[in-house]
Amino acid sequence: MKILAISGSGRGASTNTAMLNAVSDIARPHHEVTVFSGVARLPVFSPDAESGPLPQSVQDFIGMIREADGLIISSPEYVRAIPGGLKNAIDWLVSREEIIGKPIALMHASHRGDDVLAQLRLVLSTVSAGFTDEPFLRIGLMKLPPEEISRLMLEPSHKAEVTDFLRRFADYCGLT
Secondary structure, X not given: OEEEEEEOOOOOOOHHHHHHHHHHHHHOOOOEEEEEOOHHHOOOOOHHHHOOOOOHHHHHHHHHHHHOOEEEEEOOOEOOEOXXXXXXXXXXXXXXXXXXXXXXXXXXXXXXXXXXXXXXXXXXXXXXXXXXXXXXXXXXXXXXXXXXXXXXXXOHHHHHHHXXXXXXXXXXXXXX
8 A cells, every 4th residue: 555644744854754754764665654754845736827837746755656556645733733834735726627536534743732633633624525533643752753653653562553554545545
């Protein structure tokens, strides 16, 4: 199964990106997880920009969505909302066929952040009939450096949680 794991953070040392990178390592060899951590590099969406050739970074992002069997999104919460970069990335997909029906699940790297999760559930269920609330995985990793996150994620209990999450997501996608 080919999974695109989208980090909603624009930070270089992002907790969400580190968690998704660890998920990518854990997933092998059963699943191929590619981490997209480039939401900050996408230009600001405007419907006017859709009338001509799309910016290359947007074309690349859309191509990654097209090639994936399913998407996993993990995002921080900024001021009780979806970070602007992630919302912008989703806006680039709204009028595109690549997202319609694409299986999407959420992961979360914090013990808090229920507002962003509620907003993501609303937005993602609007753009894709493939969005699901289950499976969902939450692992509290806030304020840890990426190296520590990688180490913690490989502990047997977290590794088992990730493996189970990926199995349930593959089941949901019909790819087991």
